[in-house]
Amino acid sequence: MASLNGLYVVMAFMISFNLLINTSLSYDKIQSSQGHAPRPLSAYEKYLSDCSQKLKPHCGQQIFFSVFIGNQTVSNDCCLSLVNDMGKSCHVDLTRYAVQLPLFKKNQTQILNRCKKVWTECSYVLSPSSI
16 A cells, blocks of 8 residues: 555656646745736746656656656667657756655655666667667
């Protein structure tokens, strides 16, 4: 039962993470509901939002579970999407942003190591010498 609850937390995070990036801070929503216009996304928030939209949905899921949970293998198709569609800077920056959230902060070192590992493995899979 504990692992099932953990899965629900992860799924809730995945949905929340995308919403957080796309809507910025919930404080802005409160300000908006009180008659204040929400602040525009900062350049960095816009960049992260754009990054989050670059992967195919099933690839985002594979990469998320591989990096944040460590229990998923990334398919060649999703490696292709990660390397060619998202790119290294988006992959690393989204991960660095997410590990600052309380849910992942305590596992920051492991998550950042898995982020690097996924990138390295995907880059290797797509390198001309591995074909």
